[in-house]
Amino acid sequence: MVSPALIFDCDGVLADTERDGHRPAFNAMFDELGVPAHWDEQEYGEKLRIGGGKERMASLFEDPQFARRFAVPPSKDAQAELLSTWHQAKGVHFRRLVSDGAVRPRPGITRIITAAVQAGWTVAVASTSARPSVYAVLEAAVGHDLADAIPIFAGDVVSAKKPDPQIYLLAVSELGLERDQVLVIEDSRNGLRAAVGAGLRCLITTSSYTREEDFSEACLVISSLGDPGGPPLDVLADRAGVPIGDFVSLEDLRACISGVNTASTGPTKGDSA
Incomplete structure (x- = not known):
């Protein structure tokens, strides 16, 4: 059987995790690396329609307001490298929140x-x-x-x-x-x-x-x-x-x-x- x-x-x-971990971790990473972005609860709820953290961050590159405040790399390879850096830094913040008991x-x-x-x-x-x-x-x-x-x-x-x-x-x-x-x-x-x-x-x-x-x-x-x-x-x-x-x-x-x-x-x- x-x-x-x-x-x-x-x-x-x-x-x-989305409410108690990922959104705060994204915002902590943005602050740490000087990325001009901050996702409130409503905006992050909309971002959740996109599968994957890197893909959610990549959506920033399509925002004209973001592009006026941040030098988006022109090539796809450079964008992918930047997203990887952001994602690794965000993961550190997320795992710290988990270890601190913020995510139950x-x-x-x-x-x-x-x-x-x-x-x-x-x-x-x-x-x-x-x-x-x-x-x-x-x-x-x-x-x-x-x-x-x-x-x-x-x-x-x-x-x-x-x-x-x-x-x-x-x-x-x-x-x-x-x-x-x-x-x-x-x-x-x-x-x-x-x-x-x-x-x-x-x-x-x-x-x-x-x-x-x-x-x-x-x-x-x-x-x-x-x-x-x-x-x-x-x-x-x-x-x-x-x-x-x-x-x-x-x-x-x-x-x-x-x-x-x-x-x-x-x-x-x-x-x-």
């Missing part, structure tokens, strides 16, 4: 990952963020030993970022998984589209920036995985017919895997042809 598999996104799923695991993450590994399930992480940053968040959630045992697919391991399905196709291939035994846990429309594009079922735990996004293809949409004794979660959509209580159990996730295959649905509102 094939064991079930859980593939977690990192940002917004393992922790609310979301409800249920530590409990579910630990239980799944102990039950013999395959657990992996697939993210567009840089691997050192993903590992820092995972380690904060489950500890060093367990984080070392969990495969991470992150950063530039594929040529196209989410919503392209490449990273999930790579994870399925590298881990030798059966697609009908995999459940992806995401928090965003881009992540959902990537999972569905790879033919995988997807559960959504909405984060601070994504609650109003379109999650039509998700088997289950909830406010978090929840924890015993913690605040009860909100069930926003249940297309798999899984009766969820105040928190999600491993058996609830197994039921999502064996439930309705929403990954086979066609394009919905918000998808391009």
Whole structure:
């Protein structure tokens, strides 16, 4: 019998990193390096429509106001080198925030990952963020030993970022998984589209920036995985017919895997042809 598999996104799923980590880290890097940019919460929410930190920063080069205040390198190679420098400096700030405890695991993450590994399930992480940053968040959630045992697919391991399905196709291939035994846990429309594009079922735990996004293809949409004794979660959509209580159990996730295959649905509102 094939064991079930859980593939977690990192940002917004393992922790609310976009709000508590990445945006402050970008702004700290901008200040440190004298880059004339600052992303408030609303503007950063718009930037999240772009998959990948380097790609978000590259959007600055297309802003005429930014170009009037900053000498944008004329060549693509020079721009790529500058973005790499910015990204490395931003990663230092982000990992410092994680180590200082500013980025906390979301409800249920530590409990579910630990239980799944102990039950013999395959657990992996697939993210567009840089691997050192993903590992820092995972380690904060489950500890060093367990984080070392969990495969991470992150950063530039594929040529196209989410919503392209490449990273999930790579994870399925590298881990030798059966697609009908995999459940992806995401928090965003881009992540959902990537999972569905790879033919995988997807559960959504909405984060601070994504609650109003379109999650039509998700088997289950909830406010978090929840924890015993913690605040009860909100069930926003249940297309798999899984009766969820105040928190999600491993058996609830197994039921999502064996439930309705929403990954086979066609394009919905918000998808391009």
